[in-house]
Amino acid sequence: EADIYQTPRYLVIGTGKKITLECSQTMGHDKMYWYQQDPGMELHLIHYSYGVNSTEKGDLSSESTVSRIRTEHFPLTLESARPSHTSQYLCASSEFDPRPSGNTIYFGEGSWLTVV
Amino acid sequence: KQEVTQIPAALSVPEGENLVLNCSFTDSAIYNLQWFRQDPGKGLTSLLLIQSSQREQTSGRLNASLDKSSGRSTLYIAASQPGDSATYLCAVDPGTYKYIFGTGTRLKVLA
Numbered sequence: 001e002a003d004i005y006q007t008p009r010y011l012v013i014g015t016g017k018k019i020t021l022e023c024s025q026t027m028g029h030d031k032m033y034w035y036q037q038d039p040g041m042e043l044h045l046i047h048y049s050y051g052v053n054s055t056e057k058g059d060l061s062s063e064s065t066v067s068r069i070r071t072e073h074f075p076l077t078l079e080s081a082r083p084s085h086t087s088q089y090l091c092a093s094s095e096f097d098p099r100p101s102g103n104t105i106y107f108g109e110g111s112w113l114t115v116v
Numbered sequence: 117k118q119e120v121t122q123i124p125a126a127l128s129v130p131e132g133e134n135l136v137l138n139c140s141f142t143d144s145a146i147y148n149l150q151w152f153r154q155d156p157g158k159g160l161t162s163l164l165l166i167q168s169s170q171r172e173q174t175s176g177r178l179n180a181s182l183d184k185s186s187g188r189s190t191l192y193i194a195a196s197q198p199g200d201s202a203t204y205l206c207a208v209d210p211g212t213y214k215y216i217f218g219t220g221t222r223l224k225v226l227a
Contacts, residue, residue: 006159031213043160043205043217050213058214090159094213103148103167105207105215107159 003027006091006108013081013115021076021111023091032074033092033105036060043090049074081115088112118143118210120218128224129196137191137221139206144184147211151180151191154203154220163204164191196225 004025013019025032030051035043035058045058049068063085064078074093078085094105119142129135139149148167152160164173164180166189172181179192189206203222207215 033214035217042219043207045214045216048214088157092160103209103213104162104165105150106162107152109159110157112157 004091004093004106004108006089006111008111009109010112011114013113015082015115017081017115019078019081019113021089021091021113023074023076023108024072025074025093025106026072027093027095027106028071029093029095029106030071031094032068033094034058034064034066034074034076035090035092036062037088037090037110039088047076081113083115086114118146118208118216120206120208120216122204122206122218122221124221125219126222126224128226130226131196131198133196133225134192134194135196135223137193137204137223139189139191139218141187141189141208141216143210144187145210146184147209149180149182149189149206149208150215151178151189152205152207154205156202160205193223196223198225198227201225 007022032049034047037043044060046062047066049055089111091108121140123138150165151163154160166173166182177194182189203220205220207217
């Protein structure tokens with residue numbers, strides 16, 4: 001069973017505020033991801049990490065930044081939030097598993113951000 | 117550039133029907149394909165993963181098939197139930213561990 005946690009689940013903040021979305025996993029996975037999903041739309045990869053001190057931007061340009069200082073923790077930060085950042089942010093992790101069911105990607109419950 | 121498409125975008129069926137959801141991808145060079153379920157306002161739950169060397173995977177009432185050469189995967193749901201109502205997404209891993217997601221099929225099973 002997957003153990004990946006995101007906080008906060010829901011956040012309403014004013015324009016210009018700095019926010020950090022937290023993501024933690026207890027499975028020891030080395031790969032972690034942040035996806036952005038607008039309601040009813042597809043998921044877009046905005047950041048990923050292959051391990052500690054390894055972070056790269058995804059296919060969708062994002063003004064957010066991430067860090068990976070510990071294996072289990074992958075926070076996402078917006079230095080100055082804008083209404084265009086309003087969206088759902090989904091954190092995920094995966095680990096290569098040589099079994100036939102391996103390489104499953106596990107998702108957290110998501111963080112809904114509204115910038116007013 | 118890999119593109120993943122799901123048809124239909126929405127589907128409404130009476131309880132008990134067997135149904136098929138479709139997923140198409142443009143580049144057959146994939147490592148694996150995964151099907152997910154997403155309930156409103158929630159994250160994604162993995163349903164089935166098919167490695168590129170496999171043809172199908174089964175879990176309970178779910179069966180997923182993969183035809184790499186034609187760039188297609190199908191998710192078969194047997195004897196649908198109202199609890200199956202959700203959005204179903206497929207995603208491909210091109211070998212970089214960075215999954216590319218389809219647009220999803222919103223399924224509603226009527227009691």
